[in-house]
Amino acid sequence: MSAPSDNPLWQASASFELIKLRADTLRAIRAFFDTKNVLEVDTPILSHASITDPFIESFQTRYLPLTKKIHTENFYLHTSPEFPMKRLLASGIGSIFQIAKVFRQGEIGHQHNPEFTLLEWYRLDWDHHQLMKEVEQLLSSLLLPYIDLAETHFLSYKHAFINTLGINPHTAQRKELLVCLNQVGLAGVLDENEDKDRYLELLFSHVIEPTLGIAENNKACLCFLYHYPASQASLARLGNDEGQIVAERFEVFINGMELGNGFHELNNAQEQRQRFVQDNKARKKLGYPQVLIDEYFLASVDALSDCAGVAIGIERLLMVMSQSEHIDKVLAFPFERA
Amino acid sequence: MASYSTNEFRSGMKLMIDGDPCAIVENEVVKPGKGQAFNRIKIRNLKTGRVVERTYKSGESVEAADVMDTELQYLYNDGEQWHFMHPETFEQMAADKTAVGDAHLWLKEQDVCTVTLWNGNPLAVTPPNFVVLKVTDTDPGLKGDTSGGGGKPATLETGAVVQVPLFVAIGEDLKIDTRNGKYVSRAKD
Structure with a gap:
């Protein structure tokens, strides 16, 4: 056994400068929402139920009563504070924000840490277009003291695919997508009988995303991508764009990296339940665990007013501000040191 | 056959890709907020040295x-193959030109090298980081010049040609960094 001082992993991996940058940024975010009368809220990290999305996996833990008997209820650590925040919205609280630590299994890498910080906020009576403007306003004000920004791009998911790959993601058939994957050197990564969305995700993450949020002069810019395929709606409502049914969902990128995801929120409980059930079916097919559907959330969905919400990854934002290549640079103690 | 799952991927891990042995140079998780996760790796083909x-x-x-x-x-080199020996078991092994590659410029008899084996056969040879080699040919040195400014080519006993300071003379032993093929100093003893 070596003395603790011999193990360098006891030390913080972020510099004091970047630990301070986080504190300054959180203070600036709170000041921003204070001027806009958006209320800060706090909701549970531990929950009976969780998100069903097949590609987001929750940490799970068990409640141990004081008798210390083994048999107890299963709890999930939240992957975003979305459900309880919407329950507050449904009860009429008005526009709200939260800065929360969230947890996602397996997500570790240059841009991922299994425990990370989300800034999530909801705007009552707004749609996703109005919210994108506010996201632009907040992110620009936070980033501009640190980096130069070119003019913001607003681009539909469809046009991103047409511009970069020459295909329409909404109408392209399996065969066309496989030919396209072949052309960009990604043949054989996926089987030939997978869900169409898997091909779109592969093309998107490997070919399109690296080009988003970079202006012509190589300068960084914010890039909002909106109107995802209806099959990738998640918790967004469906709308119509140029005669195509799309999800009123957006994501924001900078320097080829995703910073956040937003929805014009679905407020139809029946449709939301169908999507959860569908997710669990997809999970079964993939051999992934089933997730307990959040009945408290579903009970509130029909009472949810028209609103839009977004979640921004704080560590990603700090990485851009400090021009850090690895998320460990902006975390005091990343996963392996936690 | 043993295999590795993507969640075990890390730098230096050796994988079979398209029938060739490769080493992972870099492993990156590509995971959209919502959507399938991928591992994108940079790999060096250990036969060709190419990175893809x-x-x-x-x-x-x-x-x-x-x-x-x-x-x-x-x-020793028999003209076609380079012969190596395990210092404890005395087991001998021969490597061909493909495996030895440019390392032949730094191979000196008795030196201990790293020989990378694939399925038990030599795949690559890495010389020690520093070797001491004798100068077999170079222009006459300038007497008294120890400044190290300027330089001239010198041929070493292995056939390698390196840039050396002007004061270096034929017959001297030089310490060479094999990673960049550069002269370090005159050998001490």
């Missing part, structure tokens, strides 16, 4: 390459 990119769906398994490094003593 590959993407795997996270959770997939890739066949492991039976590649290991051994420390062997270089014995």
Whole structure:
């Protein structure tokens, strides 16, 4: 056994400068929402139920009563504070924000840490277009003291695919997508009988995303991508764009990296339940665990007013501000040191 | 055959890709907020040295390459092959031109080299980081010049040609950094 001082992993991996940058940024975010009368809220990290999305996996833990008997209820650590925040919205609280630590299994890498910080906020009576403007306003004000920004791009998911790959993601058939994957050197990564969305995700993450949020002069810019395929709606409502049914969902990128995801929120409980059930079916097919559907959330969905919400990854934002290549640079103690 | 899952991927891991042994140079998780995760790796083909990119769906398994490094003593070159010996078992092994590559410029008899074996056969030879080699040919030195400014080519006993300071003379032993092929100093003893 070596003395603790011999193990360098006891030390913080972020510099004091970047630990301070986080504190300054959180203070600036709170000041921003204070001027806009958006209320800060706090909701549970531990929950009976969780998100069903097949590609987001929750940490799970068990409640141990004081008798210390083994048999107890299963709890999930939240992957975003979305459900309880919407329950507050449904009860009429008005526009709200939260800065929360969230947890996602397996997500570790240059841009991922299994425990990370989300800034999530909801705007009552707004749609996703109005919210994108506010996201632009907040992110620009936070980033501009640190980096130069070119003019913001607003681009539909469809046009991103047409511009970069020459295909329409909404109408392209399996065969066309496989030919396209072949052309960009990604043949054989996926089987030939997978869900169409898997091909779109592969093309998107490997070919399109690296080009988003970079202006012509190589300068960084914010890039909002909106109107995802209806099959990738998640918790967004469906709308119509140029005669195509799309999800009123957006994501924001900078320097080829995703910073956040937003929805014009679905407020139809029946449709939301169908999507959860569908997710669990997809999970079964993939051999992934089933997730307990959040009945408290579903009970509130029909009472949810028209609103839009977004979640921004704080560590990603700090990485851009400090021009850090690895998320460990902006975390005091990343996963392996936690 | 042993295999590795993408979640075990890390730099230096040896995999079989397209029938060739390769080493992972860099592993990156590509995971959209919502959507399938992928591992994008940069790999070096250990036969050709070429670095290419590959993407795997996270959770997939890739066949492991039976590649290991051994420390062997270089014995001699018979004109076609380079012969090495294990310093303890005295087991001998021959490597061909493809495996030895540019390392032949730094191979000196008795030196201990790293020989990378694939399925038990030599795949690559890495000389020691520093070797001491005798100068067999160079222009006459300038007497008294120890400044090290300027330089001239010198041919070493292995046939390698390196840039050396002007004061270096034929017959001297030089310390060379094999990683960049550069002169370090005159050998001490």
